[in-house]
Amino acid sequence: MMMMKGELWSNLGSTMAAIMFTYAMFRQYFPPQLQDYIFRYSKKLSNLFYPYIHVTFDEYTGERMKKTEAFSAIQNYLSDKSSANAKRLKADVVQDSQSLVLSMDYNEEITDEFDGVKLWWSANRSSPKTQQFSFYPAADEKRFYVLKFHKRDREFVIGTYLKHVMKQGKAIAADNRQRKLYSNGAGQSFHGLRSSTTWTHVSFEHPATFDTLAMDEKRKKEIKKDLLKFSNAKDYYAKIGKAWKRGYLLYGPPGTGKSTMVAAMANFLNYDVYDLELTTVKNNVELRRLLIETSNKSIIVIEDIDCSLDLTGQREGKKKKRDDKSEEGTDPISSMSKTEERKESEVTLSGLLNFIDGIWSACGGERIIVFTTNHVEKLDPALIRRGRMDKHIEMSYCRFEAFKVLAKNYLDIDTHPLFGEIERLLGETDMTPADVAENLMLKSDDDEEDEACLKSLIEALKGAKEEARKKAEEEGKQSEETEKEQSVNENVGEEDAISSKEVKENGVIH
Numbered sequence: 001m002m003m004m005k006g007e008l009w010s011n012l013g014s015t016m017a018a019i020m021f022t023y024a025m026f027r028q029y030f031p032p033q034l035q036d037y038i039f040r041y042s043k044k045l046s047n048l049f050y051p052y053i054h055v056t057f058d059e060y061t062g063e064r065m066k067k068t069e070a071f072s073a074i075q076n077y078l079s080d081k082s083s084a085n086a087k088r089l090k091a092d093v094v095q096d097s098q099s100l101v102l103s104m105d106y107n108e109e110i111t112d113e114f115d116g117v118k119l120w121w122s123a124n125r126s127s128p129k130t131q132q133f134s135f136y137p138a139a140d141e142k143r144f145y146v147l148k149f150h151k152r153d154r155e156f157v158i159g160t161y162l163k164h165v166m167k168q169g170k171a172i173a174a175d176n177r178q179r180k181l182y183s184n185g186a187g188q189s190f191h192g193l194r195s196s197t198t199w200t201h202v203s204f205e206h207p208a209t210f211d212t213l214a215m216d217e218k219r220k221k222e223i224k225k226d227l228l229k230f231s232n233a234k235d236y237y238a239k240i241g242k243a244w245k246r247g248y249l250l251y252g253p254p255g256t257g258k259s260t261m262v263a264a265m266a267n268f269l270n271y272d273v274y275d276l277e278l279t280t281v282k283n284n285v286e287l288r289r290l291l292i293e294t295s296n297k298s299i300i301v302i303e304d305i306d307c308s309l310d311l312t313g314q315r316e317g318k319k320k321k322r323d324d325k326s327e328e329g330t331d332p333i334s335s336m337s338k339t340e341e342r343k344e345s346e347v348t349l350s351g352l353l354n355f356i357d358g359i360w361s362a363c364g365g366e367r368i369i370v371f372t373t374n375h376v377e378k379l380d381p382a383l384i385r386r387g388r389m390d391k392h393i394e395m396s397y398c399r400f401e402a403f404k405v406l407a408k409n410y411l412d413i414d415t416h417p418l419f420g421e422i423e424r425l426l427g428e429t430d431m432t433p434a435d436v437a438e439n440l441m442l443k444s445d446d447d448e449e450d451e452a453c454l455k456s457l458i459e460a461l462k463g464a465k466e467e468a469r470k471k472a473e474e475e476g477k478q479s480e481e482t483e484k485e486q487s488v489n490e491n492v493g494e495e496d497a498i499s500s501k502e503v504k505e506n507g508v509i510h
């Protein structure tokens, strides 16, 4: 046995010596051009037997060492596959992500299959030139992914597979990303002058979803379909030459779920929310700047638009006054500083309209603009015409369909003997979902509590019905009185007319 091992070593030694000798001879006796020639042909020869192509994706590119989109997308794309297949994994928190991203460790290789084509991915890093010990990655360490595939699949990989990887990777990043709720602060006061407002953000964690939203199931589905259609319609908007945005007007009495609907929309589409407080925006220029600073995939909300500004259909008069004012001062600088000093918002309706459908709103990707209001009738029709506010959604009082959603959410019940009476009362009485929900809030975990909640709701509904009846009665009385007054006035008017006729005819004053 010992003998055999010794022989093996000596054979290996002599083979190595022979290779080294041949290489030395090759370098010494062959001119460099010939060496190149032989090298190229030997590579071609090896390619004949090695049919695979390798593509490298570096983490950073360019002088400014910008992280490549491709690297991040591949990292996300491979994270699922790595956690299922790779034996050695490493975990990273990718920027702006709320969860860990698992990726295969260096020098691991995993196999992917797409449309019946097999491909191999490996994660690699080039070893740093500086050999110092450090917990942090060396500055000259380069990380990269290598994709290996058969040369017959070249076209498929370049034309289809890589596009699929990028798209999937970006979608995973969007899902994992921590969403944000932005609001425009009221700029700090400095020597009486307000500084410009900017967006500040917190993480967006509103729990409302379309499942928890009390609303007619059919309308809910329709809105969800509309949102999905919009978010997938990049090519369609490009084709018809329209900016990729959509306006929703949510209107209805207080407590009917308008703000809740905005949160549900954001959660459904995975968008950020920009809560725009118009009264703190100094002027149209600032409004435009705020818009440019919003990111893709976002919902820009202006709550209670009727209270935000004087946009309530009297713009002609207002506009004229403003024009008169601007004509007063011809010096643009002095008039600008005057405007700065004025504390109230100078945003105009036309500024807002430009904000919605001006050229600025076309920058970047998809955006949804939502206005909410309690008084749709007060708004200037120009503001809410179709094309600006594409979809008008009325949030109305709670009817039985909506109640069933609340009962499921709050009490976890689908049916109950008291539902019949509640259905009848909800049909006759206007109560907001907020008030219905208030009655369904459990005080304890007791099963009997369900019935107590429903009974308290019935009482509240009866109370509301009675109140509405009394109010209607009072209003009826009032209108009767005003009718009477009117008819008295008319009679007096007639008498006056008769007497004046008599005066004319008789020439006598009674």
Ligand SMILES: Nc1ncnc2c1ncn2[C@@H]1O[C@H](COP(=O)(O)OP(=O)(O)OP(=O)(O)O)[C@@H](O)[C@H]1O
Pocket (backbone or CB within 6 Å): 212, 213, 214, 215, 252, 253, 254, 255, 256, 257, 258, 259, 260, 261, 373, 374, 395, 432, 433, 434, 435, 437
């Ligand atoms: N349709 C609904 N579905 C589920 N919950 C609702 C609904 N409407 C109201 N609520 C409940 O009532 C509360 C108030 O609702 P929300 O703030 O959305 O009303 P709003 O229409 O925006 O009112 P306002 O006009 O006063 O701003 C919410 O916290 C939510 O719990």
Ligand SMILES: [Mg+2]
Pocket (backbone or CB within 6 Å): 258, 259, 260, 303, 372
């Ligand atoms: Mg609201």
